[in-house]
Amino acid sequence: MPAPSHATEATRRAILDATAELLAEAGAERLSIREVCARAGVTAPTVYHHFGDKDGLVLKVLEDSFTAFVQTVDALDKPRDPIEALARAWDGYVAYGVAHPMHYRIMFLLRLARATPIPAATAAFQRLVDVLSAAEAEGLLVPPLEDACKAFWSAMHGVTSLIAAGHLTPDTPASALVRDAVIAHITRPRGGARRPAKKKRSKP
Amino acid sequence: MPAPSHATEATRRAILDATAELLAEAGAERLSIREVCARAGVTAPTVYHHFGDKDGLVLKVLEDSFTAFVQTVDALDKPRDPIEALARAWDGYVAYGVAHPMHYRIMFLLRLARATPIPAATAAFQRLVDVLSAAEAEGLLVPPLEDACKAFWSAMHGVTSLIAAGHLTPDTPASALVRDAVIAHITRPRGGARRPAKKKRSKP
DNA sequence: CGTAAAATATAACGCCGTTACAGCTTCTCC
DNA sequence: GGAGAAGCTGTAACGGCGTTATATTTTACG
Known part of the structure; x- marks a missing residue:
């Protein structure tokens, strides 16, 4: 051997x-x-x-890509304030999609048809959970952690994928707009009062 | 002949x-x-x-799909209140992606590599512009129309694509969460005072 | 009916992913 | 050091794919 x-x-x-x-x-x-x-x-x-086979080859490249992504995110400085940290995480995420648009697109294309999860991909998602958990620990999070994660991830992915697809320019004000909208909606200011309940808007 | x-x-x-x-x-x-x-x-x-050729065939199917999408959106009732109309447009958009996930994914895949725009696709986007324009006409829109469109579209696409990809369930609370977050952030209540300026969060 | 044009079929080319098979390299163990 | 096993790489082929030159059928109209 x-x-x-x-x-x-x-x-x-x-x-x-x-x-x-x-x-x-x-x-x-x-x-x-x-x-x-x-x-x-x-x-x-x-x-x-x-x-x-071909899928195995592409999967390996994607794993490496996810690993590099996680390292990039880990290299960002983490502000003490969880809400500031959220904004930094957003910017780091979007910046990676801007820097490697094709990889970003393929990352998500590939996770579709694949049953077995990619460890580095779940690790990347865990980084997001961590940042939001920190906010929750300080009582700054309004919705349940899980919903907040999904909401933040959805919005972030939407902006990033449209930029990676070339439909938006990397420096579009829409990114910060959506980022601040989601952050404002899922957090309450430190020590602030309870956010007043929104008018109910149920789906039809 | x-x-x-x-x-x-x-x-x-x-x-x-x-x-x-x-x-x-x-x-x-x-x-x-x-x-x-x-x-x-x-x-x-x-x-x-x-x-x-193959691209032409798929393109034709996608055109038909976009046309059906536009007809679905047009069939929705439009509340008089532009802000309510925004929420309805969101729900209609997401619902279509839920009903036809594969078509939704291909719609965006195909628009990537394609130089010539798909008329029905731009028509679909125009519906969104119309709803936001109505809000702007009543002085309910905070950012410039273009940025508001991009922000709304980004967030909506993010939620829809994650659902279409199977990462989120169609009835996830995250959809309404992101929807209300974006709507609250880009509009001001009718007759209400100017929304107080947010703390500045510039990208690094 | 006859003819021109549109619609469809036959057969082939070149590229692709994939794989039996064989030769080569490199390490292990005596 | 030499024999052998195991991993590594190349040769050659198979079936399927998108695509097209060519031929045949079908249709519409004078």
């Missing part, structure tokens, strides 16, 4: 890098294993040996 | 229906023209004769 050779890891990296490049250039639909092979300087069975 | 035969239109419909079915069942990635042909009972060149 020989240990993995050092040359093997270089091959894996070459394949992953080529895949990530082509993914960013052409998108997931036009990604071709044969093209990956040509760029990485290997042949097809090598790819299959290392990653199983 | 024979006029188009009546049998031709039936063939077109058969192809479009088969495509729509397969699109809803398997998604855009796994859609195969040969499968469409088998289900519609025609051969491949017939499809190419009528729709040019």
